[in-house]
Amino acid sequence: MTTLDRPTLPPGPRAPKFVQTYRFVRQPQSSLDVYFKKYGEAFTADLYGMGTVVVISDPGAIEALFTGPAETIVTGESNARLFESFLGTYSLLNLDGPRHRRKRRLLMPPFHGQRMALYGSIIREITAQEMARWRTGAPFAIQHATQNITLEVMLRVVFGVDDLARRTRLRDAILHFIAGSYRPEAVVMAIRPAQIDLGPWSPWGRVLRTRGEVYRQIREALVDRRATGTTGRDDILSLLLDARDEDGNPMSDDELCDDLFTLLLVGHETTAATLAWGFWGVLGRPDVVAALRKEQRDLFGDGPVDLARLPELAYLDAVVKEILRRYPVTDGAARLLKVPTRLGRYYFPAGVMVAASSWLTHTNPNYWRDPHAFTPERFLAARPAPFSFLPFGGGLRTCIGAALASYEMKIVLLDVLRRADLRLPAGYAPRVLRRTITLSPSEGVPVVLERPIARG
Numbered sequence: 255m256t257t258l259d260r261p262t263l264p265p266g267p268r269a270p271k272f273v274q275t276y277r278f279v280r281q282p283q284s285s286l287d288v289y290f291k292k293y294g295e296a297f298t299a300d301l302y303g304m305g306t307v308v309v310i311s312d313p314g315a316i317e318a319l320f321t322g323p324a325e326t327i328v329t330g331e332s333n334a335r336l337f338e339s340f341l342g343t344y345s346l347l348n349l350d351g352p353r354h355r356r357k358r359r360l361l362m363p364p365f366h367g368q369r370m371a372l373y374g375s376i377i378r379e380i381t382a383q384e385m386a387r388w389r390t391g392a393p394f395a396i397q398h399a400t401q402n403i404t405l406e407v408m409l410r411v412v413f414g415v416d417d418l419a420r421r422t423r424l425r426d427a428i429l430h431f432i433a434g435s436y437r438p439e440a441v442v443m444a445i446r447p448a449q450i451d452l453g454p455w456s457p458w459g460r461v462l463r464t465r466g467e468v469y470r471q472i473r474e475a476l477v478d479r480r481a482t483g484t485t486g487r488d489d490i491l492s493l494l495l496d497a498r499d500e501d502g503n504p505m506s507d508d509e510l511c512d513d514l515f516t517l518l519l520v521g522h523e524t525t526a527a528t529l530a531w532g533f534w535g536v537l538g539r540p541d542v543v544a545a546l547r548k549e550q551r552d553l554f555g556d557g558p559v560d561l562a563r564l565p566e567l568a569y570l571d572a573v574v575k576e577i578l579r580r581y582p583v584t585d586g587a588a589r590l591l592k593v594p595t596r597l598g599r600y601y602f603p604a605g606v607m608v609a610a611s612s613w614l615t616h617t618n619p620n621y622w623r624d625p626h627a628f629t630p631e632r633f634l635a636a637r638p639a640p641f642s643f644l645p646f647g648g649g650l651r652t653c654i655g656a657a658l659a660s661y662e663m664k665i666v667l668l669d670v671l672r673r674a675d676l677r678l679p680a681g682y683a684p685r686v687l688r689r690t691i692t693l694s695p696s697e698g699v700p701v702v703l704e705r706p707i708a709r710g
């Protein structure tokens with residue numbers, strides 16, 4: 255009998271559930287490496303809050319997972335197991351079916367590739383403002399800087415919050431929420447059964463209260479916008495305020511808050527963490543920095559890049575892709591099987607979650623040569639095998655911010671490397687830490703600015 259005759263769970267770790275959950279939380283990549291070595295491209299794990307999860311890194315099965323029928327291979331219900339308690343019931347991530355389709359259509363326009371040209375000069379201005387604060391000498395965490403940039407981009411460019419005082423309060427509230435996720439006890443964010451509010455000093459109580467302050471600020475931003483009006487505006491806040499359902503009703507404030515909180519958090523944390531990993535990868539390779547600078551100089555001399563010509567920078571594009579491959583900041587993309595389902599060479603039973611692991615797929619030696627090396631050139635030499643590269647997930651649920659994230663990363667890398675000489679302090683090597691929704695580098699990648707920033 256083959257694995258395709260009847261639905262079967264592949265073998266996997268037999269450690270007690272709490273041990274497996276601990277490893278998932280604390281050793282998000284190294285534990286997967288161990289399982290991959292032992293069980294191969296599909297194995298079954300058992301995790302608190304998520305139940306039975308089959309982790310796959312076989313592109314054939316991933317293709318089937320991403321392109322199969324959305325009615326029986328569902329995403330929202332699966333995401334909700336991890337994210338509902340803090341992203342909210344109405345968050346796009348946690349929806350399925352027609353509600354998901356409608357919301358996604360509504361949210362997409364500001365993230366469409368063609369819109370990027372409008373955002374470029376503001377991203378550049380925000381990056382310059384951040385760099386103006388850097389000082390030579392003492393190391394600083396580059397993730398702190400990239401986070402300031404990506405959060406400001408979300409607030410100004412996507413949300414269209416023009417009022418400086420309002421922006422500052424919203425930014426402070428979200429940074430306070432994220433700072434809390436650095437605390438060791440904030441692992442409760444990844445363990446659903448431990449999410450019990452035992453007051454302001456309890457781990458989950460603290461998460462709820464800092465998140466509550468972000469929601470309060472978002473509600474106030476909604477009040478402001480209702481007062482000033484949405485006419486002629488095409489930012490997310492205005493789009494959502496103007497949206498009406500089939501019966502002509504506007505969205506409730508609870509729904510608006512979940513959507514806005516999701517975009518604010520997901521839209522900047524992921525890009526900030528990827529950029530931080532990116533600086534770690536790039537600064538560790540002076541030849542890559544030199545090649546990036548050369549490409550830029552050959553096309554544009556010593557001045558800034560003309561952003562309309564960004565697509566001509568092929569090496570930069572390869573660097574960004576390699577950062578996304580080598581340092582995936584999410585676990586990947588998961589789906590819940592509502593019926594027994596064939597995925598490539600596997601046949602899995604109903605009721606299990608199937609998670610396409612970006613880490614294991616991106617480091618699968620069957621598809622990537624020397625997968626642990628940071629080698630941008632691999633993306634110049636050949637296209638990746640189908641479904642072996644999934645930084646933004648896939649199918650109907652592909653990340654809506656993929657174009658914005660890549661565009662933003664390119665501008666930040668270009669402008670920082672053109673104007674700043676950064677180095678990594680001796681002896682630093684990052685560990686992979688869970689932080690809100692990302693896998694971030696420990697200490698946020700400390701860097702040292704070697705000499706004052708060159709003039710723009």
Ligand code: HEM
Nearest residue numbers: 347521524525528587645646647648651652653654655659
């Ligand atoms: C480097 C940065 C980013 C990475 C690595 C990333 C990664 C991902 C991944 C893996 C998914 C799951 C896709 C799936 O289930 O197939 C996702 C979904 C999503 N991302 Fe991103 N993302 C990034 C940036 C952004 C930005 C900038 C935004 C918003 C502006 C955003 C908003 C979303 C939303 C709303 C979803 C849910 C889509 C849906 O369920 O229909 N992401 N992202």
